[in-house]
Amino acid sequence: MLNIVIFGAPGSGKGTESELIIKEYGVDHISTGDVLRSEIKNETELGKIAKDYIDKGQLVPDDLIVNMLAKVLDGKKNSKGVIFDGFPRTIPQAKALKEMLNKRGTDVSVMLDLKVDEDELIRRLLERGKISGRSDDNLDTIKSRLDVYYKQTAPLADYYISEGKHVAIKGVGAIEEIFGRVKDAINAVK
Ligand code: ADP
DSSP states (O other): EEEEEESSSTSSSHHHHHHHHHHHHHEEEEEHHHHHHHHTTTTTTHHHHHHHHHHHHHHOHHHHHHHHHHHHHHHHTTOEEEEEEEEOOOOHHHHHHHHHHHTTTTOOEEEEEOOOOOHHHHHHHHHHHHHHHTTTTTTHHHHHHHIIIIIITTHHHHHHHHHTEEEEOOOOOHHHHHHHHHHHHHHHHH
């Protein structure tokens, strides 16, 4: 299985590059942010809990996310690969993912770390906020999300470096140009 973790700060282009990867490689997409937004829309118990965290720009607790992800993954049993978008975001989540995949006889193939500077991230997120309708794409929440990213999520790069899975990708430039770098990284592990 081709299991790709797409990683980077909010606004780094994970969703955009994921769409291109799905088209090119035929893998399934799991975006924990999308799953959470659908839980909120459907007013589920999980959705109600998650909304408070999301609107503050904080992470939803690991146990909730890991259980949610395990269920989504179980629904993709015959998949030829999965792109994980927005997950893992903490070391416990990364360890849980490894365990889940190992149990299914597979592992993370590569972690793509999209590098974008902070001014550009804020610019992109504010632009997106004008059309996304997302309650967390406003300046205050964006600042919390970036803070949470640098403190809690960015250290995960070291975890994947130690696993020999980390590839840094320059995430600035034309979308297709960035995708060229993404493909090089994926083709090297395929
Ligand atoms: P972005 O990468 O732009 O922040 P996402 O859609 O990936 O957008 O995430 C939106 C919000 O959903 C996060 O700020 C967080 O509150 C919550 N969330 C998404 N994925 C996770 C996760 N793996 N662990 C904890 N919280 C998450």
